[in-house]
Amino acid sequence: SYELTQPPSVSVSPGQTARITCSGDELPKQYAYWYQQKPGQAPVLVIYKDSERPSGIPERFSGSSSGTTVTLTISGVQAEDEADYYCQSTDSSGTGVFGGGTKLTVL
Amino acid sequence: EVQLVQSGAEVKKPGESLKISCKGSGYSFTNYWIGWVRQMPGKGLEWMGVIYPGDSDTRYTYSPSFQGQVTISADKSISTAYLQWSSLKASDTAMHYCARARQGGNADWYFDLWGRGTLVTVSS
Numbered sequence: 401s402y403e404l405t406q407p408p409s410v411s412v413s414p415g416q417t418a419r420i421t422c423s424g425d426e427l428p429k430q431y432a433y434w435y436q437q438k439p440g441q442a443p444v445l446v447i448y449k450d451s452e453r454p455s456g457i458p459e460r461f462s463g464s465s466s467g468t469t470v471t472l473t474i475s476g477v478q479a480e481d482e483a484d485y486y487c488q489s490t491d492s493s494g495t496g497v498f499g500g501g502t503k504l505t506v507l
Numbered sequence: 508e509v510q511l512v513q514s515g516a517e518v519k520k521p522g523e524s525l526k527i528s529c530k531g532s533g534y535s536f537t538n539y540w541i542g543w544v545r546q547m548p549g550k551g552l553e554w555m556g557v558i559y560p561g562d563s564d565t566r567y568t569y570s571p572s573f574q575g576q577v578t579i580s581a582d583k584s585i586s587t588a589y590l591q592w593s594s595l596k597a598s599d600t601a602m603h604y605c606a607r608a609r610q611g612g613n614a615d616w617y618f619d620l621w622g623r624g625t626l627v628t629v630s631s
Contacts, residue, residue: 401572430613430615431611431613431615431617433611433618435618437552442604442621442622442623443544443552443604443606443618443621445617445619448619449612454619486551486552488617488618489615490614490616493571496542496557496570496616496617497570498551498554499551501551501552
């Protein structure tokens with residue numbers, strides 16, 4: 401079955417830049433999406449179609465794609481950005497799939 | 508307000524059946540797919556499946572991992588989607604989220620609006 405691979409954890413200090421990667425063989429052919437999930441809350445879409453930002457999402461969130469890897473970048477990280485982040489895409493059979501998630505810790 | 512409102516937490520015994528709900532409001536329910544996502548305790552998100560409760564037809568896509576394990580349905584007349592189990596197992600204990608599903612233009616899926624989740628606990 402298709403897998404998206406994320407690092408389990410990323411740590412940054414406030415004001416620095418956090419980069420969270422997601423790798424998958426189908427990513428050159430399918431868009432990637434990113435969700436933020438804070439403890440006890442439902443996920444929130446923060447990036448769609450690799451690099452588009454939904455309304456209401458701060459400009460410090462951005463996305464990029466290169467080959468089989470997509471990257472979520474958070475510039476000028478704030479304490480409120482501490483959360484789990486999940487990438488999501490679609491496999492060749494048309495079924496959605498999530499990455500394992502990355503816990504972002506703001507030191 | 509555009510929102511998805513899910514039914515309340517459930518506690519069930521193994522072998523029992525269960526149907527949880529997700530009511531859409533503030534948008535045209537029959538114009539969008541609705542999906543379900545599982546999150547087991549302390550674990551990540553899992554894509555279960557989606558349903559299109561269209562005016563003229565209903566369509567489904569299930570993840571192979573959940574095909575045959577759950578049933579997704581919808582009642583257009585009350586803008587509500589459902590997730591159903593016929594015989595629960597302890598391993599079904601999880602938070603279940605419904606979410607409005609969109610397609611990004613390449614037959615790919617994403618979720619742009621989420622419910623708050625329904626916690627299902629299965630224990631003897």
